Amino acid sequence: MDRQPVNASYHGSMRSRDSSSTGSDAREKIKDCFRKFVAFMFTQVGVGALVVCYAILGAASFMHIEKDNPDEQLQHVRKWRQSCAEELWNITVANNIFNETSWVLKVDKVLKVFQNNITAAVHTGYNGRSPEDIWSFPAALMYSLSVFTMIGYGNIIPKTIWGKIVTIAYACFGIPIYILYFCNMGKVLAQTFKWLYITAHECSRRDDAVFEEGEIIPVKRKITVPSTACLWVISFYILTGTIMFGAWEKWNYLDSTYFCVISLCKIGFGDFVPGANISDSAGGSHLKLVINFIYVLLGMGLVAMCYNLMCEDVRVKVRELKEDLKNCLDDITLKITVCMNDTKHFHQKQSRHVK
Amino acid sequence: MPRRKRRLASRIRAYIRGLLSFLFSNVGVIVLVVAYTIAGAFMFQAIEGESEMERMTHMALERNNTAENLWQNVTLALNLFNETAMKERITIELIHYQKKIVFAVRHGWDGGRSSRQWSFSSAFLYSLTVITTIGYGHLSPRTNWGKVVTILYTLLGMPLFLLYLTNLGELLARWFKCIYALVCHCRGCPGFTKRRAARFRQQLDISDAESIERPPHWRSGYLDSDCTPEYRIPPNARDFQRRPDYFRSASMPQPWERREVLPAQPRGWSEPLAFRTDSEGTSEFSYVTFDAQTITVPISVCVCIMVGYIIFGSMLFGMWENWDQLDGAYFCFISLSSIGFGDFVPGERVYTPRIETSFIACSMYLMLGMALVAMCFNLMQEQVIHYFAGLKRVLKRVSRCKR
Numbered sequence: 197m198d199r200q201p202v203n204a205s206y207h208g209s210m211r212s213r214d215s216s217s218t219g220s221d222a223r224e225k226i227k228d229c230f231r232k233f234v235a236f237m238f239t240q241v242g243v244g245a246l247v248v249c250y251a252i253l254g255a256a257s258f259m260h261i262e263k264d265n266p267d268e269q270l271q272h273v274r275k276w277r278q279s280c281a282e283e284l285w286n287i288t289v290a291n292n293i294f295n296e297t298s299w300v301l302k303v304d305k306v307l308k309v310f311q312n313n314i315t316a317a318v319h320t321g322y323n324g325r326s327p328e329d330i331w332s333f334p335a336a337l338m339y340s341l342s343v344f345t346m347i348g349y350g351n352i353i354p355k356t357i358w359g360k361i362v363t364i365a366y367a368c369f370g371i372p373i374y375i376l377y378f379c380n381m382g383k384v385l386a387q388t389f390k391w392l393y394i395t396a397h398e399c400s401r402r403d404d405a406v407f408e409e410g411e412i413i414p415v416k417r418k419i420t421v422p423s424t425a426c427l428w429v430i431s432f433y434i435l436t437g438t439i440m441f442g443a444w445e446k447w448n449y450l451d452s453t454y455f456c457v458i459s460l461c462k463i464g465f466g467d468f469v470p471g472a473n474i475s476d477s478a479g480g481s482h483l484k485l486v487i488n489f490i491y492v493l494l495g496m497g498l499v500a501m502c503y504n505l506m507c508e509d510v511r512v513k514v515r516e517l518k519e520d521l522k523n524c525l526d527d528i529t530l531k532i533t534v535c536m537n538d539t540k541h542f543h544q545k546q547s548r549h550v551k
Numbered sequence: 552m553p554r555r556k557r558r559l560a561s562r563i564r565a566y567i568r569g570l571l572s573f574l575f576s577n578v579g580v581i582v583l584v585v586a587y588t589i590a591g592a593f594m595f596q597a598i599e600g601e602s603e604m605e606r607m608t609h610m611a612l613e614r615n616n617t618a619e620n621l622w623q624n625v626t627l628a629l630n631l632f633n634e635t636a637m638k639e640r641i642t643i644e645l646i647h648y649q650k651k652i653v654f655a656v657r658h659g660w661d662g663g664r665s666s667r668q669w670s671f672s673s674a675f676l677y678s679l680t681v682i683t684t685i686g687y688g689h690l691s692p693r694t695n696w697g698k699v700v701t702i703l704y705t706l707l708g709m710p711l712f713l714l715y716l717t718n719l720g721e722l723l724a725r726w727f728k729c730i731y732a733l734v735c736h737c738r739g740c741p742g743f744t745k746r747r748a749a750r751f752r753q754q755l756d757i758s759d760a761e762s763i764e765r766p767p768h769w770r771s772g773y774l775d776s777d778c779t780p781e782y783r784i785p786p787n788a789r790d791f792q793r794r795p796d797y798f799r800s801a802s803m804p805q806p807w808e809r810r811e812v813l814p815a816q817p818r819g820w821s822e823p824l825a826f827r828t829d830s831e832g833t834s835e836f837s838y839v840t841f842d843a844q845t846i847t848v849p850i851s852v853c854v855c856i857m858v859g860y861i862i863f864g865s866m867l868f869g870m871w872e873n874w875d876q877l878d879g880a881y882f883c884f885i886s887l888s889s890i891g892f893g894d895f896v897p898g899e900r901v902y903t904p905r906i907e908t909s910f911i912a913c914s915m916y917l918m919l920g921m922a923l924v925a926m927c928f929n930l931m932q933e934q935v936i937h938y939f940a941g942l943k944r945v946l947k948r949v950s951r952c953k954r
Contacts (some may be wrong), residue, residue, distance in 0.1 A: 231950070278651065279639045284621065288637070303618045307648070311614065314649055318656040348890035350688045360881045367888055454698040461705050463686030466893060525571065529564060 217351045227327070240384050247344075247493070250373055254340030256334060261359045263331045269322045273314065280310040327355075334485035338469070341489055344370030345496060347464035382500025389429070389501060393421050411548050422508050426502035433498055437491060445470050460495045472545060576852060577722050584682075584715045591678030591704055592671055592798045600669045606693075610655055617648045632639075670776065672910035673898075677912050682708030683921060685891030720925030727926060732846050850934050853927040860923055864916055872897055887920045 283306045287299060312321075335352055342349045353361050362521045437456040442449050447468065455468040504539055621644055628827065668690060677690045681704055865879030874895065883896040897940045898909035 273649070275676060277645050281638050281644055284641050285638055300618045300622060303621060304614060307614050307617060310645070310648075311610075311652055314652045315656050318653050324654070326755075338567065340735060343890060346889045348685070348686060348892050350892035350894060353892050353894040359875060359876060364881065364884050368888060371888060449696055454702060456684065456704065457702045460682040461709060462889065463687050464891070465688035465691040467688060467691045504669070522568075522572075524566065526700065529567070533560075543874060 206266050236447055240380055243373075243380050244493075245375060247377045250342045250344065250370060251337060251383060251489070254343065254370070255336035257362060257366075258339055258354065259331050259333060259336040261356060262336075263327055265327050265359075267355070268316050268328050272325060273317055273322065276310060276313045280306055313378045334482050336518075337489060338485060340366070340370075341492060342464060343367050344374045344491065345462065346371065346374070347459055347462050347492070349464045349466035349469050351466045351469045374517060378500045379498060381497035382504040385430065385497055385501035386504040387424075392420055421505045426505050428437065429458075430498060430502055433495060437495070440487075440491070441470055454497075459492055460499055577718055579714045580711075580718050581941060585709060587708060587711060588675060588678045588914075589684065591708070592675040595692070595697065596669050596671055596674040597673075597676055598694060599692055602694050602697075603669055606655065610652075613648070613651055613655075617644060620644055670907065672907040672914075676896075676910045676914050678704070678708075678792075679917060680891060682712045682713075682894055683889060683917060684709060685886055685889045685917070687891050687894045687896050689892035689893045716925040719894070719922040720929045723922060723926035724929035727930065728846055728848060731848055731852070732805060778942070832940075847933045847937075848930045850931050852932050854924065856925055857887075860920060864920070868897055868913075869904070883920075884925060886917055887924055889921075 284303060286303045287306070314531065330352055338349070339352045341347070343363060354363050434453060434456045438449055438452040440452075441447060441455060442452040445452075445468075447455070451468055455470070458465055458468075559655075621641065625808050679685075680687050681701060695793060861880055861883040864883035865874075865876055867879075868874060868882060869876055869879035872879075878895060882897075885892055885895075897913045898906040
């Protein structure tokens with residue numbers, strides 16, 4: 197190692213540059229690799245981690261805000277029930293003769309009033325459970341996810357004023373993060389899928405090419421992934437979800453498919469939400485909710501990938517369609533002008549003939 | 552003479568082509584979206600309306616059953632008139648009944664309101680929430696056919712609505728840029744344009760005009776005979792130094808590079824310069840076109856538009872539905888961001904005879920609102936890209952410093 201500088205000084209800058217370059221070449225490579233890795237982490241994995249952290253943060257804050265909220269509706273419902281029972285008792289007491297039909301009629305009216313009250317309460321969000329039951333951590337996690345992915349199930353909703361304000365702020369910041377995640381995941385998955393598709397395509401073509409006679413000129417065509425391949429991937433993913441949720445939540449297969457499609461399309465009605473009956477099984481449902489969370493996130497990534505891949509396909513086709521339409525319109529206008537010219541010439545000839 | 556006639560005919564043809572393409576692309580898409588929603592409304596009304604009647608009769612039956620149970624198990628069974636024991640039994644029955652009501656309402660029963668749940672306007676709102684992916688959920692399909700049709704309706708409707716958003720967003724962004732330029736830079740004032748034209752005329756004569764740095768492809772010169780020759784106003788022109796924000800936005804490289812020269816597309820105003828230099832003896836007119844599309848609208852304006860629309864919606868729906876201001880704003884924000892929880896839906900809580908118009912008003916508000924959001928995104932894109940490019944440059948410089 198001591199001889200190297202001596203050599204360098206003897207043989208001039210060339211040799212020294214070589215020796216130093218081999219020494220620092222490896223260092224440069226490592227640095228470059230490290231930089232690329234950091235860049236990758238910051239873009240792809242980093243964004244995914246950011247999304248997950250943001251969801252966890254949101255879950256914690258919503259849980260804190262909404263859990264201790266004394267729910268007035270429960271007290272209202274209890275009061276209504278008590279008053280209904282009072283009235284029923286009064287009816288029973290007032291009727292000295294136990295006349296069934298009149299008693300039943302009166303009871304029916306009272307029950308109807310009770311029913312209307314309960315219905316109104318359910319419309320404003322009552323669902324028979326206290327806030328401590330509803331806002332467990334996994335449920336709050338699903339809530340945060342449904343806010344920033346814009347799915348918006350609505351089976352759990354904020355009832356306090358602070359809850360609503362924090363939801364709005366959370367959405368304002370969360371939606372751009374989610375869109376960033378969406379675009380990034382879409383790009384990465386689209387590149388991976390394209391590479392897989394092209395290698396599969398080349399492999400199959402190479403098998404065919406072996407059996408051909410004559411010269412084989414490898415034609416490097418630009419291969420676009422057809423939209424059908426994307427649709428197959430999404431269908432397979434929905435099928436997986438169907439089987440999974442059908443087994444866990446005891447939904448029938450149509451309901452599971454319906455849930456998967458409605459969630460992946462970001463509609464999110466909220467009539468079917470996995471893990472909604474959290475109070476039934478506390479232990480296994482945490483794992484279930486986490487798996488639901490991952491399913492929805494990954495599903496969104498796949499949708500982004502399909503969107504990415506189909507964009508080019510659709511754009512080319514739309515451009516062709518527009519060109520065809522324009523040519524068609526041009527032809528029609530040309531034909532009309534030619535027709536008008538012909539008739540004009542014909543009339544001119546006629547007038548000249550008359551003269 | 553025939554040459555002028557030919558030019559007129561070709562201009563008319565270009566104008567008609569422009570109008571037809573405008574109709575087909577923009578108005579056509581709007582009509583298509585509305586027609587698709589109406590078709591969906593009819594479909595869902597037919598599919599789901601019948602099962603709704605079943606559910607109503609089912610609940611009436613439940614009520615009768617509860618009354619019967621009360622009679623049988625409570626009043627008849629208890630020989631003693633023991634108030635507390637009887638009340639306890641009654642309470643147990645009522646809790647059962649209450650659970651049944653809650654279950655039924657959450658699974659689509661309406662509580663016996665006299666208006667049908669799947670009326671045309673509510674089905675219209677439902678179809679709209681499906682294709683805009685808002686998905687309130689206050690109304691959702693309960694029958695199997697309803698679910699299958701919803702899935703298919705989504706798969707077709709979502710791309711259609713995305714097309715509507717992109718088209719309308721671009722169109723509104725273009726119009727807004729013209730209006731913004733008109734309002735904020737006073738380009739449309741008649742006296743001002745004449746003075747500007749005169750100043751520009753002077754600038755063309757000075758030799759300094761050639762030394763002004765411009766992108767090489769920028770001076771397009773004369774295009775087809777159809778099109779008006781466009782002279783873009785140079786960024787370093789003297790009369791623009793008084794307007795720093797236009798200067799700043801004009802110095803951004805992106806709008807110039809991205810802008811292709813599209814023939815015969817009216818994008819700004821054209822002012823005929825009624826002079827001709829002595830060297831050319833032709834009777835052509837040249838136009839100074841101010842290209843409003845090169846202006847970037849600042850992000851604050853877009854944010855103001857969105858906030859204003861949300862406040863407008865909150866006032867409107869707050870008035871109609873007796874929501875307070877926060878609830879109204881919360882509803883508007885949640886709907887326009889397509890989250891759509893469904894806890895607040897116009898016409899859901901308070902039953903008024905105006906319920907049908909509430910649904911239709913909500914639908915129109917949503918369609919217009921989403922188009923405005925698309926427009927704001929379109930307008931904000933350039934600024935955001937610019938900021939991110941700047942951020943990237945700073946980060947690169949910082950990371951290079953680390954070496």
